[in-house]
Amino acid sequence: MKPILLKLLLLLHVIFDISFTIISLGFYTPGWVFNLDDVFKTFHINDYNYMISPLDFVGLCLFRQVSLLVALIIVRRGKAERLKKYMTIYDLFGILGYMIAVVKLLVFDETSGFLKSPGVFMSVGSAVFLTFSLPFAIRKTLLGKKKEGAEYERLTENTETAANTNVENGTASTNGTASTATPTAATSSTSRSSSTDEEDNDAVSKEEKEKRLPLLTHLWQIVKLCSVQWKWFSAAYVLLFVDCILNLIEPALYSQMMSTAIRMKSFDVLKRACIVLAAVQFTEATVNTVRYICMQYAERLTARNIRVSLFRAILHQDISFFDDNKTGQLMSRITKDSESISNSLPVYIETTVNNSFMLFGSAPIMFYYSWQLAISTFVTFPIILLTTKFYGLIVEKLSEKENDATAVSNETVEEVLSAIRTVRSFAAEKIENMRYTRDTDAWFKISTKTVVFGTFFNYFWATMWNIEDVIIYLYGGYLTLNGRMEPDALLTYIFYHWRLHSALNAFSSLFSDVMKTIGSSRKVIHIMNRQPELDYEFGTETPEIVGNIIFEDVEFAYPTRKNANVLNKINLSIDPGKTIALVGPSGNGKSTLVSLIQQFYTPQSGRILIDGTPIQNIDHLHYHTNIALVAQEPTLFSGTVRENILYGLENGTDEDMMRVAEMANVHEFVSKMEKGYDTKCGEKGVQMSGGQKQRIAIARALIRDPRVLILDEATSALDSESEAMVQEALNRCARERTVLVIAHRLSTVRSADRIAVIEKGNVTEMGNHEELMKNTEGLYYKLVSKQLDPLIGTKKEEEKPPATEFF
Numbered sequence: 001m002k003p004i005l006l007k008l009l010l011l012l013h014v015i016f017d018i019s020f021t022i023i024s025l026g027f028y029t030p031g032w033v034f035n036l037d038d039v040f041k042t043f044h045i046n047d048y049n050y051m052i053s054p055l056d057f058v059g060l061c062l063f064r065q066v067s068l069l070v071a072l073i074i075v076r077r078g079k080a081e082r083l084k085k086y087m088t089i090y091d092l093f094g095i096l097g098y099m100i101a102v103v104k105l106l107v108f109d110e111t112s113g114f115l116k117s118p119g120v121f122m123s124v125g126s127a128v129f130l131t132f133s134l135p136f137a138i139r140k141t142l143l144g145k146k147k148e149g150a151e152y153e154r155l156t157e158n159t160e161t162a163a164n165t166n167v168e169n170g171t172a173s174t175n176g177t178a179s180t181a182t183p184t185a186a187t188s189s190t191s192r193s194s195s196t197d198e199e200d201n202d203a204v205s206k207e208e209k210e211k212r213l214p215l216l217t218h219l220w221q222i223v224k225l226c227s228v229q230w231k232w233f234s235a236a237y238v239l240l241f242v243d244c245i246l247n248l249i250e251p252a253l254y255s256q257m258m259s260t261a262i263r264m265k266s267f268d269v270l271k272r273a274c275i276v277l278a279a280v281q282f283t284e285a286t287v288n289t290v291r292y293i294c295m296q297y298a299e300r301l302t303a304r305n306i307r308v309s310l311f312r313a314i315l316h317q318d319i320s321f322f323d324d325n326k327t328g329q330l331m332s333r334i335t336k337d338s339e340s341i342s343n344s345l346p347v348y349i350e351t352t353v354n355n356s357f358m359l360f361g362s363a364p365i366m367f368y369y370s371w372q373l374a375i376s377t378f379v380t381f382p383i384i385l386l387t388t389k390f391y392g393l394i395v396e397k398l399s400e401k402e403n404d405a406t407a408v409s410n411e412t413v414e415e416v417l418s419a420i421r422t423v424r425s426f427a428a429e430k431i432e433n434m435r436y437t438r439d440t441d442a443w444f445k446i447s448t449k450t451v452v453f454g455t456f457f458n459y460f461w462a463t464m465w466n467i468e469d470v471i472i473y474l475y476g477g478y479l480t481l482n483g484r485m486e487p488d489a490l491l492t493y494i495f496y497h498w499r500l501h502s503a504l505n506a507f508s509s510l511f512s513d514v515m516k517t518i519g520s521s522r523k524v525i526h527i528m529n530r531q532p533e534l535d536y537e538f539g540t541e542t543p544e545i546v547g548n549i550i551f552e553d554v555e556f557a558y559p560t561r562k563n564a565n566v567l568n569k570i571n572l573s574i575d576p577g578k579t580i581a582l583v584g585p586s587g588n589g590k591s592t593l594v595s596l597i598q599q600f601y602t603p604q605s606g607r608i609l610i611d612g613t614p615i616q617n618i619d620h621l622h623y624h625t626n627i628a629l630v631a632q633e634p635t636l637f638s639g640t641v642r643e644n645i646l647y648g649l650e651n652g653t654d655e656d657m658m659r660v661a662e663m664a665n666v667h668e669f670v671s672k673m674e675k676g677y678d679t680k681c682g683e684k685g686v687q688m689s690g691g692q693k694q695r696i697a698i699a700r701a702l703i704r705d706p707r708v709l710i711l712d713e714a715t716s717a718l719d720s721e722s723e724a725m726v727q728e729a730l731n732r733c734a735r736e737r738t739v740l741v742i743a744h745r746l747s748t749v750r751s752a753d754r755i756a757v758i759e760k761g762n763v764t765e766m767g768n769h770e771e772l773m774k775n776t777e778g779l780y781y782k783l784v785s786k787q788l789d790p791l792i793g794t795k796k797e798e799e800k801p802p803a804t805e806f807f
């Protein structure tokens with residue numbers, strides 16, 4: 001809406017407020033007759049009597065106009081942002097106005113006959129409506145459109161700062177004994193992990209914050225995840241409906257039957273009443289049990305689905321995602337966070353249905369028994385609602401922080417346990433212990449904060465309800481003593497009041513629980529929605545692959561270091577059926593070239609083609625069946641040697657396995673093992689030697705009979721004898737395919753058809769061994785010379801090759 005229109009609306013609000021408040025004063029005599037004298041009479045301050053004077057409504061109206069004027073002045077002074085921060089005060093004014101109006105209505109009720117005047121209802125109605133609508137009008141007209149979740153963001157900032165302070169404090173208060181033992185190392189290690197953890201932990205967080213869904217959209221996503229099991233949930237909710245009806249009629253039924261039996265003084269009637277009660281209780285128990293089974297089954301199915309979908313979504317991500325996110329944290333998302341969705345939302349729906357029924361069913365019944373008591377019951381409602389809202393918003397953030405802290409400490413456990421040998425050999429147990437203690441301390445502080453916060457809130461709630469109870473007993477007793485209410489009715493009313501109490505109690509914790517779930521599900525939903533930059537399922541073409549690989553002007557920087565180019569406008573053609581060796585100093589981009597061929601990353605510019613087809617257009621499975629990699633540090637899975645060699649093949653046979661095992665020199669050592677090919681490799685191949693791991697990895701690559709074989713230092717962990725045997729096997733395999741070798745040993749490189757020298761991300765030389773050796777100024781010549789005579793660099797300082805042991 002246009003600003004001028006909004007301002008006009010604000011003016012109308014003011015005019016309406018003042019005129020309606022004054023006009024109402026003219027209707028303070030029974031019947032719809034306007035009496036101007038009544039209006040003037042109200043302003044006779046000397047005759048003011050709280051029990052009968054409507055002057056308080058004029059006071060409220062004045063108060064509203066002054067508040068509005070203050071808001072206007074603040075905005076005119078350019079401090080709208082500050083006003084936004086303090087809008088809660090206006091919300092509290094609204095609540096105050098509501099309470100004054102409601103109490104006044106009850107007071108008017110005491111002055112018998114006064115309620116026959118329509119002016120009373122006009123004043124009360126307009127006071128409640130206009131006082132509540134004032135903050136809304138200010139937000140809409142003076143502060144502009146409220147950004148969805150703005151309040152949330154503000155709370156986020158506050159709680160984040162608080163939590164960060166906690167983490168910092170946690171670092172400071174880490175185990176004192178340990179820090180005295182190795183102060184420097186401990187401090188450096190702690191601060192190292194502190195900063196890196198925070199950075200790494202933020203990897204998903206930062207991105208997630210940028211793309212944070214609005215609250216309702218986020219909630220809708222959770223509902224969609226759970227709604228897959230709608231049949232089981234529906235069955236549970238239908239049974240819940242039956243339970244709600246039984247619950248609602250119970251108090252009225254009980255009090256009715258008992259009072260009838262007592263009034264009639266008949267034991268038979270009492271017996272019949274008890275039989276009916278027992279039947280109702282039994283039906284309720286049965287319905288509840290079946291409902292529980294349906295609910296639990298649906299929840300577990302949902303948990304299963306979410307875990308599987310999240311795992312699928314994580315597997316779908318590009319490799320850069322894994323560069324950025326730590327394994328332990330991702331595991332935490334799959335296990336803990338995903339479960340919090342399935343375990344909570346359906347229960348929240350159940351609680352909502354159950355308690356809404358109770359709330360909306362009880363409220364009219366309470367009004368039926370005594371509208372005066374009912375009104376006084378609802379006096380403190382808005383305060384409860386407002387505090388619940390704030391509590392929920394803060395709880396959401398705290399819960400998110402708590403989950404992050406859990407994920408970070410899980411990450412430490414995962415990292416330390418998977419590198420336990422390194423930890424032991426560096427005697428870093430104490431430091432790692434301190435690191436874990438620090439991470440756990442951070443979690444402890446946040447979770448304690450949540451508990452303390454929750455306890456205070458519950459205390460506030462209990463106090464509110466105690467006040468409410470006292471009002472009901474006092475006012476209800478007063479009405480009964482005055483004969484304006486039957487004792488039976490008061491008793492039944494109190495039953496329903498308790499029900500309402502427990503329904504609202506459930507609602508209050510429900511809101512904070514929902515916010516907790518939202519907090520812990522933020523990252524789960526974010527990962528599920530995250531579209532990888534490089535989608536491995538993008539390609540659909542299945543061309544016959546011969547093995548001609550072309551790099552056209554390929555430029556690349558790793559996503560985690562966007563400003564540092566690793567490859568600069570690389571142009572390279574690898575002929576089919578030939579062997580090409582990539583050589584060059586360490587860290588100059590050889591493995592990066594391989595990663596691009598493997599489609600782990602996409603280049604910033606340029607293209608990579610295989611047999612004329614851009615590699616991203618080729619079907620993922622087809623491509624990787626034809627291109628196999630033996631990596632520098634091959635990773636084996638914890639299964640058997642057989643499972644590792646046949647990895648990823650759906651129809652691999654033992655014959656295929658034996659063939660490649662012989663070729664890669666695996667058979668020679670596996671046949672000596674007690675369980676042969678059924679020997680377990682251990683986690684990440686820990687039960688195999690480095691050379692055995694490499695040979696198994698070579699067999700795993702060869703079994704696919706790939707057209708392109710990439711060997712990234714594939715024989716580096718072999719002794720010379722094994723290397724010679726594997727090399728011989730590889731030479732045999734090389735005849736029918738394109739081979740790309742990265743090697744530091746001259747023996748591996750010199751037999752290649754072509755050798756490309758990679759220097760600072762550029763191809764600086766290209767040719768076979770003999771051709772390159774002719775260029776005595778070239779890097780290749782220097783590297784070969786250095787390998788043949790390591791002292792060459794010290795002889796001629798100006799010819800000193802770049803720091804590298806071999807190629």
Ligand SMILES: Nc1ncnc2c1ncn2[C@@H]1O[C@H](COP(=O)(O)OP(=O)(O)OP(=O)(O)O)[C@@H](O)[C@H]1O
Nearest residue numbers: 323558560561566585586587588589590591592593
């Ligand atoms: N995942 C990664 N994220 C960010 N930077 C990386 C990543 N992997 C490698 N780098 C950086 O890219 C540069 C090239 O690394 P690359 O592994 O390609 O070198 P290389 O020539 O194969 O070295 P080496 O012979 O020692 O294996 C290095 O500076 C390295 O630090």
